Amino acid sequence: MPEATEELCSLDRIDRIIDRYGGQRSALIQVLLDIQKEDKWLAEESLRHVASRLNVPLPQVYQVATFYKAFSLARRGRHLITVCMGTACHVRGSPRLFDRVSQKLGVGPGKTTHDGRFSLLTVNCMGCCALGPVLAIDEDYHSNPSAADLGRILSQYE
Amino acid sequence: MADNITLTIDGHPVSADPSQTVLDAARSAGVAIPTLCHHKDLLPYGGCRLCLVELRQGKRSQLVASCGYYAKAGLEVHTRSPRVLRARKLVLEVLLALMPYSEEIRRLAHENEVTETRYQRTMHYCVLCGLCVRYCDEVKHTNCIGFVGRGVERNVAWVPPDRYDQTCRTCFECMSLCPTGVFPSNFGLAEV
Numbered sequence: 001m002p003e004a005t006e007e008l009c010s011l012d013r014i015d016r017i018i019d020r021y022g023g024q025r026s027a028l029i030q031v032l033l034d035i036q037k038e039d040k041w042l043a044e045e046s047l048r049h050v051a052s053r054l055n056v057p058l059p060q061v062y063q064v065a066t067f068y069k070a071f072s073l074a075r076r077g078r079h080l081i082t083v084c085m086g087t088a089c090h091v092r093g094s095p096r097l098f099d100r101v102s103q104k105l106g107v108g109p110g111k112t113t114h115d116g117r118f119s120l121l122t123v124n125c126m127g128c129c130a131l132g133p134v135l136a137i138d139e140d141y142h143s144n145p146s147a148a149d150l151g152r153i154l155s156q157y158e
Numbered sequence: 159m160a161d162n163i164t165l166t167i168d169g170h171p172v173s174a175d176p177s178q179t180v181l182d183a184a185r186s187a188g189v190a191i192p193t194l195c196h197h198k199d200l201l202p203y204g205g206c207r208l209c210l211v212e213l214r215q216g217k218r219s220q221l222v223a224s225c226g227y228y229a230k231a232g233l234e235v236h237t238r239s240p241r242v243l244r245a246r247k248l249v250l251e252v253l254l255a256l257m258p259y260s261e262e263i264r265r266l267a268h269e270n271e272v273t274e275t276r277y278q279r280t281m282h283y284c285v286l287c288g289l290c291v292r293y294c295d296e297v298k299h300t301n302c303i304g305f306v307g308r309g310v311e312r313n314v315a316w317v318p319p320d321r322y323d324q325t326c327r328t329c330f331e332c333m334s335l336c337p338t339g340v341f342p343s344n345f346g347l348a349e350v
């Protein structure tokens with residue numbers, strides 16, 4: 001079992017984030033974004049804490065957290081791999097690229113590897129169609145990496 | 159209390175309080191407007207668009223949800239114009255396609271002479287009118303349920319799921335509000 005809790009924003013850290021926004025309930029989305037950025041996902045514990053600190057009912061926190069794609073309620077790995085499935089990338093072979101990555105990692109779309117290193121997601125256009133088919137690892141973009149390229153690239157991530 | 163103002167509804171002058179919505183003003187003047195997501199104890203929501211009315215100003219005409227539009231002096235409101243009837247019919251056809259078995263929706267459709275729907279009928283368990291969610295929040299202040307998800311995946315759920323046991327067992331008041339009739343029976347609670 002991968003140990004997840006140790007990587008989570010401790011409640012103190014969440015408190016600090018909330019204080020940055022003066023504890024305003026209108027800052028709910030900003031607070032969630034900051035937690036999402038640190039943890040890469042939103043744990044139930046974090047959401048409960050935000051709800052009680054901002055004095056927003058828990059269902060309303062969930063309503064926001066489940067509405068925006070920027071938030072993940074499922075545990076995410078330390079690095080996010082996104083494969084573009086937009087039209088341009090699609091016709092240029094992104095399904096095959098996706099299969100390569102997915103095979104290499106041994107996980108399907110929306111899933112996280114057992115070692116907690118990577119989560120694999122698909123998106124629809126990243127705005128750099130000329131590079132298609134595109135794969136991004138966190139903020140780094142790669143144009144149509146071969147299986148060998150992939151092995152080399154992935155090994156650079158902890 | 160502010161002074162009453164006068165607006166016209168279907169050509170008749172109607173006096174209303176500016177804190178009243180067009181819907182309230184119309185209803186107190188005996189003009190019927192169908193509604194689905196409106197509830198007298200809840201804030202205006204504007205989710206179903208069944209209560210659309212037409213506002214005319216010279217040549218300009220505009221459809222607005224009367225449940226959330228406040229009465230203003232000199233408004234010219236039409237509740238049965240061809241444009242309104244067309245829009246209302248469309249909304250009802252959509253509702254009918256979503257929930258063909260809901261008694262309330264069938265009654266509303268029947269009252270507004272909608273018998274058929276041009277859309278494909280499906281079986282939905284919820285039309286997302288939000289009555290239960292808003293009642294739980296605004297009237298009961300218990301916040302046991304909420305909307306989760308987005309788009310076609312949007313749904314009403316207990317948050318967290320065990321809220322159902324803790325608080326709802328002694329309440330269930332939201333269930334009688336559900337226009338679909340599914341929410342209550344879905345959980346086998348209709349007869350409780």
Ligand code: FES
Nearest residue numbers: 084086089126129
């Ligand atoms: S379609 Fe992939 S970047 Fe535009």
Ligand code: FES
Nearest residue numbers: 204206207209225
């Ligand atoms: S009753 Fe006005 S929008 Fe539903």
